[in-house]
Structures are given as C-alpha cells and as structure tokens.
Amino acid sequence: MAGNIKKLVLGFILLGAIGIAPRFLGIISLNMAVELAIGALFAVSLNLLLSYTGLLSFGHALFFGMGAYVMGISITYMDGITLIPAILMGSLAAGLTALIFTPLLVRVTGTAFSMLTMAFGQLMYVLCIKMRGITGGEDGLTLFDMPLLSVPGVFSLDMTDPATLYYTVMGVVLISIGCMWYFTKTPLGGVQAGIRDNAQRVEYLGFHVSASKAVIFIISGTFAGLAGCLAAIFQQVISVDGFLRINVSFMPIMAIMIGGLGHFLGPVIGTIFLMFLNQMAMRYTDKVELVFGIVFIMVVMYAPYGIHGLWVKARIYWGIFRHRKGALGKEERT
Amino acid sequence: MSFILETQDLRHDFKGMKVIRGVDLQIRQGERHAIIGPNGAGKTTLFNLVTGMYRPRHGHILFKGQDVTKLKPYKRNRLGMGRSFQITSLFEHQTVFEHLRLGILSRMGVRYNFFKPMTMVKGLTEEVDAMLARVNLSEYRDQWASLLSYGKSRALEMTLTMATNPDLVLLDEPCAGMSAEETRNAVGLIRELTTGKSMIIVEHDMDVVFSLADRVTVLHYGKILACDTPSEIQKNKDVKDAYLGHGMKKQ
Amino acid sequence: MNPATAMYIIQALHGLAYGMLLFLVASGLTLIFGMVGILNMAHASLFMLSAYLCYQVLAFTNSFWMSLFLAPLITACLGLLLERFFLRKVQAHGLGHIAELLLTMGISMVIAESVKSIWGTESLVISIPPSLDGLASFAGIHYPIYRLFIIGLSFCILALLVTVLYKTKLGKIIRATASDPGMVSILGINTPKVFAGVFALGAWMAGVAGVAAAPMLTVFPGLADQVGMDAFVVVVVGGLGSLLGAFVVSLTLGELNSFGVQFIPKLAPVLVFGFMAIVLSLKPNGFFGEGDH
Numbered sequence: 001m002a003g004n005i006k007k008l009v010l011g012f013i014l015l016g017a018i019g020i021a022p023r024f025l026g027i028i029s030l031n032m033a034v035e036l037a038i039g040a041l042f043a044v045s046l047n048l049l050l051s052y053t054g055l056l057s058f059g060h061a062l063f064f065g066m067g068a069y070v071m072g073i074s075i076t077y078m079d080g081i082t083l084i085p086a087i088l089m090g091s092l093a094a095g096l097t098a099l100i101f102t103p104l105l106v107r108v109t110g111t112a113f114s115m116l117t118m119a120f121g122q123l124m125y126v127l128c129i130k131m132r133g134i135t136g137g138e139d140g141l142t143l144f145d146m147p148l149l150s151v152p153g154v155f156s157l158d159m160t161d162p163a164t165l166y167y168t169v170m171g172v173v174l175i176s177i178g179c180m181w182y183f184t185k186t187p188l189g190g191v192q193a194g195i196r197d198n199a200q201r202v203e204y205l206g207f208h209v210s211a212s213k214a215v216i217f218i219i220s221g222t223f224a225g226l227a228g229c230l231a232a233i234f235q236q237v238i239s240v241d242g243f244l245r246i247n248v249s250f251m252p253i254m255a256i257m258i259g260g261l262g263h264f265l266g267p268v269i270g271t272i273f274l275m276f277l278n279q280m281a282m283r284y285t286d287k288v289e290l291v292f293g294i295v296f297i298m299v300v301m302y303a304p305y306g307i308h309g310l311w312v313k314a315r316i317y318w319g320i321f322r323h324r325k326g327a328l329g330k331e332e333r334t
Numbered sequence: 335m336s337f338i339l340e341t342q343d344l345r346h347d348f349k350g351m352k353v354i355r356g357v358d359l360q361i362r363q364g365e366r367h368a369i370i371g372p373n374g375a376g377k378t379t380l381f382n383l384v385t386g387m388y389r390p391r392h393g394h395i396l397f398k399g400q401d402v403t404k405l406k407p408y409k410r411n412r413l414g415m416g417r418s419f420q421i422t423s424l425f426e427h428q429t430v431f432e433h434l435r436l437g438i439l440s441r442m443g444v445r446y447n448f449f450k451p452m453t454m455v456k457g458l459t460e461e462v463d464a465m466l467a468r469v470n471l472s473e474y475r476d477q478w479a480s481l482l483s484y485g486k487s488r489a490l491e492m493t494l495t496m497a498t499n500p501d502l503v504l505l506d507e508p509c510a511g512m513s514a515e516e517t518r519n520a521v522g523l524i525r526e527l528t529t530g531k532s533m534i535i536v537e538h539d540m541d542v543v544f545s546l547a548d549r550v551t552v553l554h555y556g557k558i559l560a561c562d563t564p565s566e567i568q569k570n571k572d573v574k575d576a577y578l579g580h581g582m583k584k585q
Numbered sequence: 586m587n588p589a590t591a592m593y594i595i596q597a598l599h600g601l602a603y604g605m606l607l608f609l610v611a612s613g614l615t616l617i618f619g620m621v622g623i624l625n626m627a628h629a630s631l632f633m634l635s636a637y638l639c640y641q642v643l644a645f646t647n648s649f650w651m652s653l654f655l656a657p658l659i660t661a662c663l664g665l666l667l668e669r670f671f672l673r674k675v676q677a678h679g680l681g682h683i684a685e686l687l688l689t690m691g692i693s694m695v696i697a698e699s700v701k702s703i704w705g706t707e708s709l710v711i712s713i714p715p716s717l718d719g720l721a722s723f724a725g726i727h728y729p730i731y732r733l734f735i736i737g738l739s740f741c742i743l744a745l746l747v748t749v750l751y752k753t754k755l756g757k758i759i760r761a762t763a764s765d766p767g768m769v770s771i772l773g774i775n776t777p778k779v780f781a782g783v784f785a786l787g788a789w790m791a792g793v794a795g796v797a798a799a800p801m802l803t804v805f806p807g808l809a810d811q812v813g814m815d816a817f818v819v820v821v822v823g824g825l826g827s828l829l830g831a832f833v834v835s836l837t838l839g840e841l842n843s844f845g846v847q848f849i850p851k852l853a854p855v856l857v858f859g860f861m862a863i864v865l866s867l868k869p870n871g872f873f874g875e876g877d878h
Contacts, residue, residue: 056683108869111622111682115821116865122814123858130855187439187455188448194436197425204385206411206440206498215446250690257687262427287702293694300688301671304678 018170022163030162031234036275037173038230043252043259043267044177045223050253051262052184053216054196055105058114059121060224061248063094065128067225068232068243070094072141073134083149083159087229094225095218102214109199118249125244140239143232159233169230176223181264183219192216254292258299260308269307337396338363338502338532339384339415344393346383353379354390355556361502366533368543368564371553372576377536378420380553381506384534385417386410397502411440416500420507420536422487424479430490431475434462437497469493469523485516489523502532509539521546544568552576591726596843602732602801604839605739609794610812611819611831612746613787619763619826620780622682623672626689629813630696631788635660635795636804637700640709649714657792664788667692668781693809701806708805735797742793743832750828759783763826815842818857822864824874834872 022030042064049055071090074081101120108116128135135141149168150156157164183189191212194202203209232238242248251274252267259270281291303310339361346354353376361367369377383390386407395403402410425433435452438461439445452458466472469489474482479490492508508524509517521542524535537543543550544564552559552567554576560567567573614628635656642652671692675684713731720727750756762769762779770776802808819838823830838857845853864872 050683056686058686104866104869111618111624111686112825112870112874114682114686115624115817115825116869119818119821119858119861119865122818123862126854126858130852182451183448185451185453186448187444187450187452188446190432190436190439190452191445193428193432194425197427198423201419201423201425201494202436203407204411204417205437205494206408207436207445208406208408212446215448219448253683253687257683261683287698289694290698290702293691293698296687296691297671297695300675300678300684300691304675304684 039271040268042227043255046252057117059117062121063221063224064228065244067094067228072238090229091226095222098218098221106210260306340396342394365548368547375553376556414501417504418495600840600843604836608835611816623685627692629809630693632791632795633809635792636799639796639799660792661789668784824871827873830873
C-alpha cells in the first residue's frame with residue numbers, strides 16, 4: 001500500500017513538472033520534450049506487442065508513417081478539415097492497416113514475424129517514394145497551413161504555437177500511455193502475458209490465441225499511427241526517411257531494450273536515454289551513428305535487460321552489501 | 335448408454351509412420367478411464383488427437399455427441415474439454431495467482447474484455463483464492479510459478495487445467511517423475527478435483543492407474559488391445575503377454 | 586540475330602549476373618539463419634566492407650586477383666571474430682532472437698560509419714581489370730566479359746558450396762546442425778565450432794560477392810542497405826533457412842530487376858517488394874520455408 005502511495009505522489013510530482021515546464025524551458029528544450037513524448041508513445045505502443053505478447057515487430061514504422069501520411073494527405077487535399085478528424089483518420093488508417101495484415105501475421109511467430117513486418121514496412125517505404133503524386137515522393141509532404149485543433153464553438157488551439165503544441169502533445173501522449181497501461185490490467189491484457197510465456201497453454205485454456213494477438217496488434221498499430229500524426233504535426237514535414245525508413249522502426253525497439261524489456265515504462269526511460277545520447281553525440285562528434293551502434297552493442301552485450309535490469313541488479317547488490325555489513329556488525333558485537 | 339467422448343476408427347501417421355491405427359474409444363459419462371500401454375504405443379498422440387493439437391488423417395471424434403474432429407483446441411476447451419501436459423507447461427513470468435486467474439477468466443467467459451480491469455471482474459479474485467485454498471496452494475499465491483518445487487508445479491498444472499471447469503479432463507502422465515509421497519498427494523488431488531467429472535489419464539505408474547481408474551484401455555501399436563475394469567485387465571492374457579508381463583514385475 | 590531477341594538475352598544475362606551476386610550474399614544469410622535462427626543484419630555490411638577492401642588492396646598491389654583473394658579472406662576472419670566475441674556471448678543471455686537482431690544491427694551501423702570515416706562518403710570508382718575488360722561477341726550479341734566472369738565465378742562457388750554441403754561429411758554435419766542443433770550436439774559434435782565455420786563461410790561468400798560487385802556496382806556507403814535489402818527479400822521469400830529457396834528467388838529477383846528496369850523503370854523497386862508481398866500473402870513462411878524456429 002505504501003508503495004502505491006509513493007507511486008501516486010511521484011506521479012503527481014511528474015505531472016506538475018510537466019505542467020509548469022514551459023515556464024522554465026526555452027523553445028529548444030520545449031521542442032525536445034515534445035519529440036521525446038512522441039517517441040515515448042511510439043515506443044510504448046511497440047512495447048505493448050513486444051513485452052506483453054512477445055511479438056517483435058520490425059516494421060512498426062509502417063503504422064507510424066501510415067498515420068502521418070493519411071493525416072497529412074487529408075489535410076493537404078481536403079479543404080477546411082480541422083485537425084481532430086485528420087488525426088482520427090490517420091490513427092484509424094494505421095489501425096486498419098494492422099487489421100489487414102492480421103490474417104498474415106497471426107500465422108507466423110518468432111523471427112518470421114519480425115521479418116514479415118519488416119518486409120511490409122519496406123514495401124510501404126518504396127511505395128511511398130513511388131507514389132509521388134499523392135505522397136510527394138522523396139520530397140515528402142509539407143504541411144504549410146496547419147489547421148487548428150478545434151471543436152467549433154468549444155475550443156480552438158493553434159499547433160504552430162510551441163507551448164500550445166507542448167501541452168496538446170503531452171496531454172494526448174499521457175492519456176494514450178495511460179490507456180495502454182490500463183489495457184494491460186484487463187482480462188485481454190492478462191491473456192496477452194499468457195501468450196507471451198506459453199501460447200499453446202493459453203489455447204488449451206479456451207482462449208483464441210490468434211484473435212487475441214490480432215486485437216493487440218491492431219491496438220498497437222493504432223497508437224503507433226497516433227504517434228505518427230503527432231510527429232507530423234510537430235515536424236510539419238512528412239518525409240519517407242523521417243517516417244517510414246527502417247531506422248524509424250528500429251529506434252523504439254532500441255528504446256525498449258535500453259529501458260528494459262518486459263517493463264511497461266521501460267521504453268519511456270529508453271527514449272529519454274536515446275534523446276540524451278543523441279544530444280551528447282551531436283555536440284561532441286559528427287559520427288552520431290557510430291556512437292549509437294557502439295551503445296547498442298554494449299547494451300545487448302552487457303545490459304541485456306537495460307536500465308531497469310541494471311537497477312534491479314544494483315538493488316540486489318545493495319541488499320547483499322547491507323546484509324553483509326549487518327552480519328559483520330553482529331559478529332563484532334558478539 | 336451415453337458416452338461423453340467417442341472416437342470412431344481414428345487413424346494418424348507421421349510421415350507415413352502409422353502411430354494410431356484405428357482406435358474406437360468410448361468414455362462413459364462420469365468415469366475415470368486410464369489409458370496404458372508400452373512406450374510408443376501412441377498414447378500421447380491419441381491425447382493430442384482428442385484435444386485437437388493434430389487433426390487425424392481418418393476417423394471422427396465425438397464429444398458430448400458433437401463431431402469435434404475439425405475443431406481447434408480452444409473451441410474444444412469451451413465445449414468442456416481440458417487437458418494437462420506431460421511436461422509441465424506453465425507461464426514462466428507469472429505468479430500462481432495469475433495462472434489460475436487466467437483459467438477462471440476462461441471459465442467465466444471473459445476473454446476479450448479490454449475495458450474492465452481484472453481486479454474489477456466480479457467474483458474473480460474470490461474464486462481464484464477459493465481454488466487456491468482448495469488445493470493447498472494459498473501460501474504460494476504470489477510466488478512465480480517458475481520458482482515452485484516440482485511437486486507443487488505439477489499440482490498447479492493440474493489445478494490450472496481444472497480451473498476452466500471441464501466436464502472431461504485429460505491428464506497426461508500427471509505423476510511422472512514424482513516421489514512416492516508426491517504421487518500420493520497427486521492422486522489425492524486428482525480425486526478431489528475430478529469428483530463428478532469424466533477423466534482420461536495416461537500414466538505409467540500402475541499403482542496410480544489401478545487405484546484411480548474405473549476402466550482401463552490398453553493401447554498397443556496404435557490399436558486397442560483390451561478395454562475393461564482394472565481387475566479384468568490384470569487377468570487378461572493378451573495384455574500380460576504384450577505389456578504387463580514384464581511391466582508388472584518391475585513395479 | 587533479331588535485335589529484340591538480343592536485347593532479351595542481354596537483359597536476361599544482366600539479371601543472371603545480379604541474381605548470382607545476390608545469391609552469394611543471401612546463401613550465407615540463410616545458412617546462418619537455418620543453423621541458429623539469427624538473421625544477421627550485419628551480413629550485407631560485410632559485403633560492402635569487402636568491396637571497400639577490394640579498393641584498398643587494389644590501391645596497394647594494383648592486382649585485382651590479389652584483392653579477390655585477400656578481401657574475402659579478411660572479411661571471413663572478421664566474420665569469425667564477430668561470431669566468437671559478440672554473437673556467441675549474446676546467445677548465452679537467453680533473450681532470444683531480439684538480442685541477436687539488435688546486436689547485428691548495431692554492428693552494421695558501426696561498420697557503415699567506419700567505412701564512411703575511412704574512405705569517405707563519395708562513391709569510389711573501381712575499374713574492371715584489363716584482362717576482363719571488353720565485350721565478348723557470340724552470334725551477334727555483344728556482352729561485357731566482366732559480367733560473364735561474375736556469372737562463371739558465382740557458379741563455381743555455388744558448385745563448391747553444393748559439393749561441400751551434399752558430398753562431404755562436414756556438409757552432412759552442417760545440414761544436420763541446421764535442422765536440429767540440440768541433437769547434433771548430443772551426438773558429440775562441437776556445434777559452436779560448426780556454426781563458427783558456417784559463419785565464416787557465409788562471410789567469405791559475401792566477401793567474394795563484394796569484390797566481384799565492386800567494379801560493376803557503385804561502391805558507396807549505402808551499398809549495404811541497397812544489396813542487403815534485396816538479400817533480405819531473397820531470404821524471406823525463399824523461406825528462412827532454405828538454400829534452394831535462396832537460389833531460386835535470387836535468380837527471380839535478378840531477372841525481375843533487370844527486366845523491370847527495362848520495361849517499367851519507374852516501378853522496378855516496387856516490383857521486387859510487390860513480388861515479396863504476393864508470395865508472403867500466400868505462403869507466410871516463404872517458398873521453401875518449413876515454419877518457425
């Protein structure tokens with residue numbers, strides 16, 4: 001119980017910090033925070049698949065990009081559309097894409113699943129380059145006139161204002177991550193964990209494993225699409241390289257690994273770390289990819305359970321250390 | 335006479351190797367039925383055919399009078415068929431409580447709900463705790479299943495199978511690898527959990543078979559050699575020749 | 586000969602040359618996958634590295650044959666080191682394939698960046714060795730000798746590979762290890778050693794392909810991505826772990842590429858992925874795939 005209260009207090013402090021941050025942060029830091037939040041949402045959506053169902057999607061950029069492109073296209077080609085329906089269309093299109101792929105993806109597991117997702121991610125990448133007429137090809141789509149995020153007569157938010165954008169993104173991201181967390185606590189979430197550990201047994205308990213996997217795949221795809229929409233609003237340019245390239249799929253996986261596989265908030269921590277690493281690397285060297293590559297190798301080799309794993313390990317060692325000290329103390333006394 | 339499970343001329347082969355060669359099995363409502371036979375007789379394959387892991391090459395499986403030959407395992411489970419596994423088949427990263435919770439969720443028919451947290455599903459936690467108490471696993475409630483002793487994990491395996499409340503339960507060597515005392519406990523647990531249900535058990539330990547079963551089927555090279563009460567089976571000459579002859583001496 | 590027919594033959598030969606190169610890269614990839622279930626993301630990087638090494642050896646010795654001998658050898662040694670000091674250690678973590686995928690991805694990033702810092706980002710020109718330069722003429726068709734050389738070289742290596750795999754005891758062990766590593770190890774065969782050997786062999790073949798490709802394709806830091814993606818498609822479509830599948834699909838892809846560029850140049854890349862999408866929709870485990878690992 002005490003642990004819960006501690007967590008609650010911590011949560012409120014964090015919420016407060018997010019709330020007042022724009023008062024203290026400059027525009028650059030504010031933008032970084034927005035980028036971070038979007039990355040975290042993307043990574044958490046992937047983690048829902050990876051840590052809770054054991055499915056490693058290597059082509060999640062497909063959904064991220066799908067959300068962004070559908071939103072961007074609807075803004076570009078539909079006059080007078082406001083942002084809310086555009087975002088909804090983007091996310092739903094991503095979810096729908098996931099739905100289309102489910103018959104295929106529930107039939108394979110393990111590495112074959114990763115490879116299939118990657119293959120379709122690449123297919124989308126190439127298609128988007130080639131469909132120049134709609135997607136702008138390699139140049140991408142530039143959203144010159146960002147519509148207002150508004151409900152007529154109720155509120156109207158201008159996304160080109162950094163602080164407004166910050167609050168909107170933070171709000172959407174927090175609610176989305178909250179939804180996904182809540183989801184892991186529901187019966188279907190429980191079934192997912194069972195599938196991750198032992199799919200066959202779950203099937204023999206009367207659960208339709210393929211259908212359960214399909215549902216989570218669609219949910220994960222939808223939230224990834226939402227993250228894509230937010231990223232598009234933030235960057236105002238939707239390009240194939242920024243939204244559909246293999247690296248885009250790869251970053252959230254790395255964030256999950258660095259944060260700690262199997263932990264719900266691991267990807268958030270991982271995203272923060274990657275962001276920080278990126279800043280440091282850019283400041284001190286021009287070989288950012290080299291730094292990233294080395295860090296990935298180090299993480300996989302020496303900290304396979306990421307920061308969360310290191311933290312658990314440290315606590316265990318701390319426990320042993322204290323225990324030893326206590327034992328020594330007793331010996332001295334006797 | 336109504337049969338809960340009936341197989342008609344069931345046949346199966348693996349890459350041409352005939353493992354099940356025409357099995358007509360009839361399990362009565364409410365009986366405890368044991369399947370025995372030497373290694374390689376096809377017991378586990380028969381189990382996998384009945385529970386739906388494989389689809390038979392030939393023949394039919396009737397469960398409660400319904401043809402289930404082509405149904406997937408989860409559908410057979412929903413009709414009331416449950417199974418345990420020979421090799422303990424649990425969830426590595428979940429507590430004992432979480433195991434049974436999955437089983438109970440399935441029994442309650444709460445399978446796809448993602449709006450309501452599990453803690454708020456009515457009666458769920460209480461039922462799980464009641465089940466834990468019934469099988470004396472309460473003290474391990476929040477322990478990871480992978481940390482349980484062998485005997486306890488086998489008990490959890492069986493309890494998990496029973497948590498979905500099947501009418502017919504198939505136990506695949508529930509006492510394999512157990513010490514004498516663990517076996518006694520397991521037999522007690524099986525009795526307790528399967529009261530009023532139909533059960534098929536595959537087991538090598540003849541003491542377990544003869545103390546539990548109402549009827550025994552002897553499987554030999556993919557065919558039924560004999561099917562009778564335990565005492566009659568013990569007298570059966572064919573069975574003695576084929577299997578029990580030296581099997582009994584060893585026991 | 587009818588010019589149209591000649592064009593078809595030339596395009597078919599182009600396709601064959603690229604397809605065989607692809608097979609040299611993809612066969613190592615698929616063998617490694619069959620044995621330990623790792624899709625080595627750094628495999629194409631080794632291919633690219635070898636192309637750069639070819640350039641370097643050429644600069645030192647001025648002999649193409651020397652680089653054809655040395656560069657693949659160095660690549661194979663590097664592959665051996667990667668397996669011994671990285672992959673094998675990560676396998677011990679028991680995290681499954683995700684760790685291996687990420688590790689090899691990290692390695693490929695490091696290789697790409699190292700290549701950039703050593704040789705720069707500009708594309709390098711590697712000229713065709715004089716002895717293989719020029720056109721061969723046959724029945725009115727003129728075709729570059731160098732490409733014929735690539736086709737011949739690839740078939741030699743393919744023959745070598747098939748002989749080793751299907752005619753020797755070592756090959757038997759490799760194939761058995763690929764289908765059931767646990768059982769083979771129980772039989773008293775040192776599976777890690779076998780795997781290291783296969784890894785090195787795969788790296789060597791990628792290295793040969795790299796040197797052979799260097800004068801034909803542009804050598805630039807994006808080469809690994811370009812060829813790697815095609816090799817990846819080959820492995821996935823052919824069926825993870827299937828050598829026959831890799832061969833069939835490599836050639837198919839080569840021809841698809843070659844004729845695609847000729848007839849529908851704009852859609853050529855889409856063709857490859859479209860082909861993949863269709864095959865995978867019908868057979869998610871690929872043409873010759875056997876299911877999961």
